[in-house]
Amino acid sequence: MFEYATAAVEGALAAGARYADARVVVSKQESINVQNQVVESLDRTEQAGVGVRALIGSSWGFFATADLSGRAATAAGERAAEIARASAFVPGDPMKFADVDVVQDTYETPYAEDPFTVPLSEKVDLLIGVTKTMQEVEGIAIATGSLTFYDTNKWFVSSQGHRIQQHLVESGGGFDATALGENESQRRSYPQSFGQYETGGYEVIRKWDFAANAGRIAEEAAALLTADELEESETSLILEGSQMALQIHESVGHAIELDRILGWEAAFAGTSHLELPKLGGFKFGSELMNVTADATLPGALGTFGYDDEGTRAQPVDIVKNGIWVGVLSGRDSAAMAGLPPGGMVRADGYNRLPMVRMTNVGLLPGDSSLEEIIADTKDGVYMATNRSWSIDDKRLNFQFGTEIAWEVKNGKLGRMLKNPTYTGIGPVFWGGLDMLAGGDEWIHWGTPNCGKGQPMQVAHTGHSAAPGRFKNVRVGVRG
Amino acid sequence: MSREIQLTEQILDLVGDRAEAEVLASTGNLALTRFANSFIHQNVAEVGEAVSLRVAVDGRVASAKTTATNDDSLGSFVDAALETAAMQPVDDDWAGIAPPSLIPPIVHADDATYDATPEARAALVKEFVDAGNGMLAAGYCQTEGQSAAFANSAGQTASGRSTSAIIDGIHQSGTSAGSGHAASVAIGDLDGAAVGALAAKRATDSATPFDTKPGEYEVILAPEAVGTLAVFLGFYGFNGKMLSEGQSFVDLGSQQFDRRFQMWDDVTDSRAMGVPFDTEGTPKGHLDLVIDGVTRGVAQNRKTAKKLGVESTGNNIPGSDGWGPVPTNVFVGGGARPVEEMIAGVERGIYVSTFNYCRILDPKTMVVTGLTRNGTFMIENGAITGAVTNMRFTQSFVDALGDGTILGLGNDARFADSEFAPGIMYVPTMHLASWNFTGGAEG
Numbered sequence: 001m002f003e004y005a006t007a008a009v010e011g012a013l014a015a016g017a018r019y020a021d022a023r024v025v026v027s028k029q030e031s032i033n034v035q036n037q038v039v040e041s042l043d044r045t046e047q048a049g050v051g052v053r054a055l056i057g058s059s060w061g062f063f064a065t066a067d068l069s070g071r072a073a074t075a076a077g078e079r080a081a082e083i084a085r086a087s088a089f090v091p092g093d094p095m096k097f098a099d100v101d102v103v104q105d106t107y108e109t110p111y112a113e114d115p116f117t118v119p120l121s122e123k124v125d126l127l128i129g130v131t132k133t134m135q136e137v138e139g140i141a142i143a144t145g146s147l148t149f150y151d152t153n154k155w156f157v158s159s160q161g162h163r164i165q166q167h168l169v170e171s172g173g174g175f176d177a178t179a180l181g182e183n184e185s186q187r188r189s190y191p192q193s194f195g196q197y198e199t200g201g202y203e204v205i206r207k208w209d210f211a212a213n214a215g216r217i218a219e220e221a222a223a224l225l226t227a228d229e230l231e232e233s234e235t236s237l238i239l240e241g242s243q244m245a246l247q248i249h250e251s252v253g254h255a256i257e258l259d260r261i262l263g264w265e266a267a268f269a270g271t272s273h274l275e276l277p278k279l280g281g282f283k284f285g286s287e288l289m290n291v292t293a294d295a296t297l298p299g300a301l302g303t304f305g306y307d308d309e310g311t312r313a314q315p316v317d318i319v320k321n322g323i324w325v326g327v328l329s330g331r332d333s334a335a336m337a338g339l340p341p342g343g344m345v346r347a348d349g350y351n352r353l354p355m356v357r358m359t360n361v362g363l364l365p366g367d368s369s370l371e372e373i374i375a376d377t378k379d380g381v382y383m384a385t386n387r388s389w390s391i392d393d394k395r396l397n398f399q400f401g402t403e404i405a406w407e408v409k410n411g412k413l414g415r416m417l418k419n420p421t422y423t424g425i426g427p428v429f430w431g432g433l434d435m436l437a438g439g440d441e442w443i444h445w446g447t448p449n450c451g452k453g454q455p456m457q458v459a460h461t462g463h464s465a466a467p468g469r470f471k472n473v474r475v476g477v478r479g
Numbered sequence: 480m481s482r483e484i485q486l487t488e489q490i491l492d493l494v495g496d497r498a499e500a501e502v503l504a505s506t507g508n509l510a511l512t513r514f515a516n517s518f519i520h521q522n523v524a525e526v527g528e529a530v531s532l533r534v535a536v537d538g539r540v541a542s543a544k545t546t547a548t549n550d551d552s553l554g555s556f557v558d559a560a561l562e563t564a565a566m567q568p569v570d571d572d573w574a575g576i577a578p579p580s581l582i583p584p585i586v587h588a589d590d591a592t593y594d595a596t597p598e599a600r601a602a603l604v605k606e607f608v609d610a611g612n613g614m615l616a617a618g619y620c621q622t623e624g625q626s627a628a629f630a631n632s633a634g635q636t637a638s639g640r641s642t643s644a645i646i647d648g649i650h651q652s653g654t655s656a657g658s659g660h661a662a663s664v665a666i667g668d669l670d671g672a673a674v675g676a677l678a679a680k681r682a683t684d685s686a687t688p689f690d691t692k693p694g695e696y697e698v699i700l701a702p703e704a705v706g707t708l709a710v711f712l713g714f715y716g717f718n719g720k721m722l723s724e725g726q727s728f729v730d731l732g733s734q735q736f737d738r739r740f741q742m743w744d745d746v747t748d749s750r751a752m753g754v755p756f757d758t759e760g761t762p763k764g765h766l767d768l769v770i771d772g773v774t775r776g777v778a779q780n781r782k783t784a785k786k787l788g789v790e791s792t793g794n795n796i797p798g799s800d801g802w803g804p805v806p807t808n809v810f811v812g813g814g815a816r817p818v819e820e821m822i823a824g825v826e827r828g829i830y831v832s833t834f835n836y837c838r839i840l841d842p843k844t845m846v847v848t849g850l851t852r853n854g855t856f857m858i859e860n861g862a863i864t865g866a867v868t869n870m871r872f873t874q875s876f877v878d879a880l881g882d883g884t885i886l887g888l889g890n891d892a893r894f895a896d897s898e899f900a901p902g903i904m905y906v907p908t909m910h911l912a913s914w915n916f917t918g919g920a921e922g
Contacts, residue, residue, distance in 0.1 A: 089604075124567070142724055
């Protein structure tokens with residue numbers, strides 16, 4: 001496949017590009033959805049094509065085609081150059097492009113069990129089984145389960161000499177139970193809402209032991225119908241690990257994207273409350289807040305060998321002892337900001353432009369545990385598993401809802417509470433982090449549905465997190 | 480014979496009599512010119528072909544999609560789909576493939592848009608940018624042309640072309656932003672300067688915002704904000720799957736909305752976009768959702784229609800197995816009043832240009848949280864008296880449109896961007912009695 005990527009690059013150079021790179025991507029995806037013991041959908045998707053990026057002067061152009069032939073690839077390069085010339089019709093400042101090591105290499109996700117060779121019947125039976133278990137709990141109206149597997153091969157070539165082949169394998173899934181009341185619905189999910197995804201093979205699914213958790217999840221969903229509603233107050237909030245992961249994703253991960261900080265996403269995804277002159281001095285949170293973006297974590301969903309600009313995966317400090325010190329960047333955004341490129345540019349398929357995306361943006365573990373945090377809390381709320389998320393275009397004001405909560409009184413879990421929500425302002429909220437778990441409660445949570453860009457792209461990102469406690473949080477906000 | 484029709488025939492031939500089969504093939508162009516900091520920074524285009532196949536072997540159903548459409552690939556693609564289906568349990572809810580039926584002779588396509596050049600998109604971007612007189616502009620111009628063909632083994636066939644063109648963006652003053660949006664089947668209908676001028680005016684007018692107290696406010700919602708209401712009602716409520724599962728607020732035949740509220744789905748309207756059939760080959764037509772505030776219908780595909788004992792309305796979309804059928808050619812009835820008159824009727828309220836990052840808390844009650852964005856203004860004694868900072872709301876969309884709550888409907892109905900997609904909601908400005916703002920966006 002390298003020959004098609006090379007043809008695309010050569011087409012762009014012959015048409016006047018001063019730099020070009022191209023990716024051939026051949027991918028397959030298998031997705032199984034079961035509802036109430038019935039297979040609702042079983043989809044297999046294959047995608048193959050080449051996308052090429054051309055830089056002329058300071059203007060970019062990108063063109064993609066599903067036609068994998070030498071002639072079509074060359075023509076795609078020429079079209080990318082043509083588009084770059086049109087970009088110059090509305091020009092900006094001179095474009096900078098950071099140097100990186102020119103690499104010829106291969107990378108493959110470590111995995112034990114190819115998910116595409118596991119018998120379909122085994123996967124379907126697993127989901128039918130967990131939905132059956134959930135349906136056996138009184139009050140459960142809808143029980144769903146899903147599995148999705150991705151197998152992606154990429155061949156990257158640049159006019160600077162990169163030749164990189166990667167084979168990425170990702171696996172994940174989950175299930176949820178919905179109980180319907182007279183004028184409400186209550187849901188519980190496992191391992192987290194939208195499921196848990198990691199790089200790796202079918203061993204990821206086995207590890208999470210769906211069958212052992214289905215009954216408990218369904219019973220919690222049913223119990224929520226008669227639970228008390230969380231009342232509005234300001235209190236200590238303890239977040240379960242997967243909700244902590246989403247909190248990191250939304251209020252830290254997107255805020256540190258350099259393209260947002262530079263204004264490149266202003267109209268759609270938004271900008272950031274972070275300003276580059278404050279890098280290295282801005283207090284993002286408490287001393288317990290240590291965040292890294294690390295694309296090398298084994299098993300985490302945002303792990304790879306090289307990004308889609310050919311930059312090697314690497315760990316980058318983002319927040320150290322509460323101080324903002326790093327960003328997510330690519331070769332052009334880093335150069336424009338005067339920073340080293342972080343290798344965080346990825347594309348959703350051959351036909352999408354690589355852009356700054358989260359890798360594994362995680363909160364380093366603390367030295368406590370959930371049990372100790374609860375025991376230390378006199379009055380508070382423990383919330384688990386995301387149900388809704390909303391945050392403003394500067395990534396400052398958020399309101400999250402979770403599926404379930406429990407009151408915490410005098411160091412013990414108390415009543416189950418339904419419709420829990422909490423709201424806050426990012427740095428104020430993170431400044432209230434005063435206890436943080438670690439050890440085996442620190443998990444590489446995966447988010448398979450991070451939307452960004454126009455045309456829309458969906459990225460798979462990782463967020464290592466453990467439960468933690470935040471002081472003085474406004475909870476229970478509803479209309 | 481077009482390429483996409485040829486693909487459908489080729490695949491049905493490959494399936495032969497081994498299964499019930501339906502095929503959707505598409506070819507086309509998608510191009511998007513994106514700008515920020517007043518220059519074009521991302522400029523992309525793609526050509527492609529894609530095929531979706533669903534097969535049912537004695538009620539065992541599987542789906543497959545591919546962009547690898549050469550002759551060598553299609554045979555193995557079909558065989559794999561059939562093998563997958565054979566390993567499935569029987570789906571008792573399988574409603575079978577669509578029977579032959581007439582497709583409305585509607586074409587929403589424009590040749591100049593289908594083959595729009597990067598220069599044409601850049602020209603619209605330049606008009607938008609220049610309208611800001613030096614303010615920082617950001618946004619996009621997109622053109623799309625699609626040719627689609629459907630065929631199934633029951634003999635149903637359909638084909639059509641569609642195009643769309645969009646200019647959307649903001650101008651930024653340093654302390655504020657204002658937005659503008661226009662969409663049409665034809666790129667020639669777009670006026671980048673006018674859209675840019677509206678965005679610039681909103682940005683200028685909101686350059687010195689002040690904080691206002693959260694609470695219940697009368698609101699004037701511009702079309703983008705109304706588009707958000709409509710898309711949430713459509714996707715979470717007027718959705719046959721959500722209804723059949725008991726998760727929708729919909730109570731057919733009940734007065735669930737203000738008597739002035741009308742909402743319908745109609746691909747046959749000359750203003751609509753898209754092709755007049757769905758991904759199951761069912762013809763699309765006019766579907767009343769709300770008449771005079773009474774809920775009258777929901778979108779259906781073949782599976783949800785079978786469950787509910789009704790007919791498919793032709794609203795299956797990719798992903799409907801999980802999400803359910805939804806209306807995507809939605810119109811909300813407008814009124815006769817200019818926006819200025821509507822504002823003049825407000826003693827104290829808030830004008831909202833757009834909502835942002837809205838998320839549903841409970842589909843049964845349609846409680847949604849989100850924020851305002853790109854131009855939020857205070858109205859006092861019938862006039863806009865200043866800009867306010869963005870605010871968070873938590874509000875039931877059904878309650879907001881309940882009986883007696885609509886105080887006015889504008890005469891400015893147009894395609895509005897919505898939370899989920901542009902080009903699917905055609906709505907006017909709306910004056911509502913109450914909206915629950917729960918806090919400022921910046922604390």
